[in-house]
Amino acid sequence: MTSHAKAGYDRAVQDFTDAFRLAFGLVISLDADLVEIVSLSLRVSLIAVFIACLIGLPLGARLAVARFRGRGAVLVVVNALMGLPPVVVGLLVYLHLSRSGPLGSFGLLYTPTAMIIAQTILIAPIITALSRQIIEDLHEEYAEQFRSLGLTRSETTRALLRDGRRALVTVALAGFGRAIAEVGAVIIVGGNIDHLTRVMTTAIALETSKGDLPLALALGLILLVLALAVNALAMTLRRPDA
């Protein structure tokens, strides 16, 4: 390495180390901006997961238990929706919520509500498809016994949701993991507005492009820890239900 290149390299390491030190400082001092961004992220994604579960769990259970014409087609659609690109969801929600769109009069564009809607649409298919699989496996095991006992369909569904609950929590965690790490949809419908719709992922994208590494790094660290925690929780829950 030439001395010139060496100096450049040292400077980069120095910058990076400084950025890390500042980032840790932000986390430890519970910097106001940082806390605001993290709590908005959590709020938006948790609400989105909650709504997606309200839609996806009953739907998944019903798809698992019911046999009707066109069920196969519905399953194909749900599975395809699992792979929806976030930016496309963002675009579609944008078109609906924008002032000239069908829901424009509600004035939801660039609000946390718009972000919740986008994330819900993104993860509801995931929750539906994964819970369908889990409940269908369990139903295979229980079906004859339940029919022997003369259970109604709603009693069957309720019992399946209850006995599969542990595995279903991991489904919700998977949905949360996808929601909180997603950037494409929320940046389109939220607009990354400071103090209003700025969440972790959009802030990281912006701060990095501005060169403000400490805040980006601090948020990145928190996101990383969150992702690890969610995964660890899912792992411990993945033990089969008793």
Place this chain on the structure above:
Amino acid sequence: MSAGVTTHGLAFDAGGNRRVGPLDLDLPATGITVLMGPNGAGKSLLLRLLHGLITPTAGQIKISTDRQAMVFQKPVMLRRSVAENLIFVLKRRHPRAEVEGRCRNILREIDLEARAGQPARALSGGEQQRLALARALATEPELLFLDEPTASLDPASTLAIEATVMRAAAEGTKVVLVTHDTGQARRVAGDVVFLHKGMVCEHSLAADFFDSPVSEQARAYLDGRIVL
């Protein structure tokens, strides 16, 4: 209170093959009917047909009661505790306040009190069968189908199960029981249906069946020869 079982031309096909039937059965309305026959004869299939779990390809089944229960050859344990497996059926029949007491009594009878809180699927095979029978009886059936309920039980537990089944029968529950255990069949059977390749070879009173089986297949089975 009791339930006779009759069938006319009952048959079930799968994959283009006749699995069971045509069967014309007329089971007595009380007591214990034992269903015997070699592996694959169609015993489990016949129980499922009679219990209404699968739809026959042809023929009719006449059963005078809807109050039926079945214990499967592989007992189905809910992914819940031992006690909750009982509570699940008890609370469908009894007022909330009685459920816990009834559950405790049953657990004491089947000697699983100490395991009440453990996952039912952690029980041994024999313990699961005990629990599955108790759960079936907790629905107070008038007609009870038992598919090899003592297949993995030790001798003492086998006798305990037999006593339970005979008491239920004495109290008016019609029982149809599948077993490969000739000793057990002798101990509990009122009448015996011998099934071979989906057909009834013989239906006679237990005493007659064991003293002088008519069909060559039943004689071979009882002698422990391979029946073809």
